[in-house]
Amino acid sequence: MKRKLFIFGTGNFAEMAHYLFTTDSGYEVAGFTVDAPYLERDSFKGLPVIAYEQFRSTADRGEVDLYVALGVAKINTLRAQKVAQVAADGFRLASFLSSHARVAPDLVVHPNTMIMDQANIHPQVQIGADTVIWSNTRIALKVRIGSHVWITSAVVGDSTTIGDYSFVGLNATVAPFVHVGSHNLIGAAAVILRDTKDYEIYRGPRSTASKVSSLRIRNIPLIR
Template identity: 35%
Template sequence: MEKIIIFGVSQLASLAHFYFEHDSPHEVVAFTLDKEYITENEFRGLPVIAFDEIEGLYPPSQYKMFLPISFKQMNFLRKRKYEQAKQKGYQCVSYISSKATTWPDLDVGENCFIFEDNTIQPFVKIGNNCVLWSGNHIGHHTEIRDHVFITSQVVISGCCIIEENAFFGVNATIRDETTIGKGTLVGMGANITKDTPEYSIWIGAKSAMREDKSIDIDSISHKTKG
């Protein structure tokens, strides 16, 4: 049983601990966090160690790491901490739910967090440090590159290329053979039918609350530059 350290004490970190505890051959032995953010020395019954001291107590020759960090700063925060862990010499593990639908040829990099009910078709390639929340469809021969965050109920059709640091909101849909540019933000409910430029924002269904508390749905199909 491989022993791992989880970065963070957030809800995502507690979810990661739960999944590893119940659906993984790994043993979580500690949590780690940047020193200035530590307020308690224990989380979920395990020690919390300062990140700048972690390799002295849990050397990378004996322990691995998992960094379940959110999409803040368009995934660049997660990218930065992942790269810092790699600089310290840690190998980062991935978690793939046993309740996800996958095939034996699935190619997944390090530090990926793939939740239940994802359907990942044959010949899909997923890079390092990606998050696929529950209930997505990833079509055949699609390549998802590093540091991507896909929320829930997203449909990415076959033969797509998803460049680094892209983000997908709930219920977004991507047409087959489409390239999503680096740092693209695909909003909730957006339908993408053509390639997107880098760092663009694509807005889907937009909700606004009126004074009478009814909801006005205004479907928008344009983009604004980020």
């Protein structure tokens, strides 16, 4: 019999968590919960949505776990605060490791951490609690990733350190032996070649619109 799981949140990430836990885990997703001021519906994905204040007073800790599915708001601090509250309220926090991820057997998956499909994680990697590793992320040998981190389809070179509460955006690259400070925001396609300090922001290159309209080339075959 599968253990029951409630997901904290009803946003896009909560919807993704519902899909992953439903299709590729030993849990049965039984419902969702949010703080009472944000309770705007009584059901989501065909399951009940319960105010957390009610949920924590009635839920049996021995029968149900929680996964906090909040995004990167305030550079992951909002999710971290809720994770701390849920743990203090006596709930066990679930984690997710996709069966389609390529992960070394020595990896320890901590509470409220999610590792999605097609992630490639080499040996001797350490990943902290409440961290999200999105699909197609590559993490090389001996990388150290802190807690409350979010990495989205990026490449992280070997022996790199990524500090707590940092965000690494889509297709970003962090070179080997680099130390990324805590609370960093590394944008999509950014390339980090040197150590960073805490609370820094790095932006990747941005594309600009061509002066030529696509109407002028729509009849030109792109493949000959």
